[in-house]
Amino acid sequence: MKLRIQGVGKKFVGRDTRRSFAALAGVDLDVRAGELLTLVGPSGCGKSTLLDLIAGLAAPTAGRILLDGTPLEGPGLDRGVVLRQYALFPWRTALSNIEFALEGRAATRRERADLAREYLDLVGLGGLGDRYPHELAHGMPQRVAIARSLATDPALLLLDEPFAALDAGTRESLQEELLRIWQKTGTTLLFTTRSIDEAVCLGQRVAVMTSRPGRIRGVVEVDLGPREGAPRAGSRFGEYRHEVWRLLRSDIDHDQKAPVAS
Template identity: 65%
Template sequence: MAKIVFDSVTKTFPTKDRKNRRNRSNRQEFTALDGIDLEIEAGEFVVVVGPSGCGKSTLLDLLGGLTRPTSGRILLDGEPVTGPGLDRGIVFQQYALLPWRTALGNIEFGLEATGATRRQRTERAREFLDLVGLTGFEDRHPHELSGGMRQRVAIARSLAYDPDVLLMDEPFAALDAQTRESLQDELRRIWQRTGKTIVFITHGIEEAVYLGQKVAVITSRPGRVKEVVRVDLGDRATGATGEDLRSSTEFARHRHEIWTLLHDEVARARQLEKEEVAV
């Protein structure tokens, strides 16, 4: 049985007709996701990629239990997802750290709901600071850390209470290219070490290929699963000849395959935006 199952999941939001805002009878529906079917196995690293506005973040919110599907169902270990839970950790694009707490204190905060003693929280927080390479920065506050370091703290906080599934919503999008690539490597190492099931949202094709075992390509709005691409790059540390993975022939082939799938969807998304502006 798959770890996560999206079964004909549709999500709509109520809207109002722009020309008749005062007339309640003109309420309409905005469909963000339409009939999503997707299965994710335990321990898989799955990346979801699609054009802006296709419903990627909505999909993650549904899996996180932050909102409910309009129709269809989402199963985690065979049980319906009905709300947030400690079995899922979430890392957002914005770090969402508590500015008055240190790096160690922010990680401990994520453990307070587990019932662990203060000593247990501190020991586990130090363990996960070490896992993300921040030993020695325990007493630094968020404003004393770089963007990459803050995101490492956010990842450590989400992992510290040992969720089965890690949900990541474009966590590296706001970082510079060098920091982003460094954290991609760090995340792969953490995934290989912990064996967590990871669902990672991005709009970057190269990031999707570099990280994902499977890449789910989402259509322009309303979002549907266009295709699931299996990425086989062999040894993820280096290419077959010892070159950087991103320079390998297989990487280029997968990148082109996903780019081809996305090309028309991005064009449709832009056309939809133009039509909406014109209304």
Template identity: 50%
Template sequence: MAVNDADARVRIDGVGKRFEGGDGPVQALDDVSFAVAEGEFVCLVGPSGCGKTTLFRIIAGLEPPTTGSVSLDGERVDGPSTDLGLVFQEYHLFPWRTVAGNVGFGLERGDVPAETRERRVRDLLDLVGLDGFADSYPRDLSGGMKQRVALARALAVDPSLLLMDEPFGAVDAQTKKMLQDELLDIWAETGKTVLFVTHDVEEAVKLADRVVVMAKDPGRIREIVEVDIERPRSRSDEAFGDVYRRILDLIET
């Protein structure tokens, strides 16, 4: 699916990243360009060392590119923004805050009235399946529950783009499947634009509208694969297996 300027929520244009190493400069990314349409779910996959997380950090405004640019809704990304919701593999929850306190943290930094903030937090906890846990603390939660808190916190400020960096990488297989299904439900309900980094090809095929496949040395786009399979998707379906093998071949060759 080609994404034109009018449809693009986020656009990555010619992004390159060079680091200075002990043996000289290292080109981590080279001329990476693609766009994500409003409401689209795009996954980013590739071999270890291809620069997936570096690209994620550049898109998030956490570090600048050496060349090229990232724009969100037509505005250049020059640093962190509340218009970007971030979810990482590590939950980064405040242990001294309750679940509600963690989810509502971003809202406290704006001029959001307390009543509106509390209602928003309640709605989000219901959305991620944590109704009844508002007064719990992170230490009382399972890994899957902590990640749902992190997702609710990212959604609290109603960002234009939800960026997720291997968010389910630290949970067991059963919990991962549950979180994947819940994320797709939340995505369908909210209409959010999602860019999701993963090393798990099966996860990418299950979730994405398109999969951006990266190569390494230097990090670059190998191919963008459309996943034209009706949801919900099953690993046992022939079409799923065909796309899975195609992406795996691109990564391994």
């Protein structure tokens, strides 16, 4: 198993140090090597918190997380992260942003540039390496962010609602692009979303979280056949979508009434 999450919980202490709240409680989840697993849940269920723990940006207050059998302790180059906001350096070109992720490697400047170009080509942006983030069309900066994370050859790529801020057309286009990249690289991907359609369209499996404190309510195996064209029609897609919705439905009213934090 590539990633194993065992009994993970996370509590946060409020301004009044006598009070705390649990964001996660007893999370158990396995991610298989080379799979694209989507994690879906209502706002505030702890999806982003869980990814922070896996990335090593915070420590769980209970349980443990193992990558290739080794407990995680802090950040590492074995994990790449793509956030909702693409977080590129505005004063660096697309190529230079990717090269920045490679500066810790024992490689020449030319070797880093060649590798950065290779990953720009992979995400369909070949020839645009000299563009600055503000010069890239809508959706392209996220492609650069994905290329930057993949260039370090991570064992696991974490994507935290990376397409949430995009319009519907761009979002669907990037979903198809992500599937193409995943099929070509074989990288293990964990992708969070609030969209049932996105979760089913992308995931080989869909893990469904409860409202806070977040737990894994269930995991839906998805078999839509060939992934070209990101299939969204047909009875099988509808059946998987309904199953994910059934798992989510009991928490929707609770999520709407309760204060949230993610």
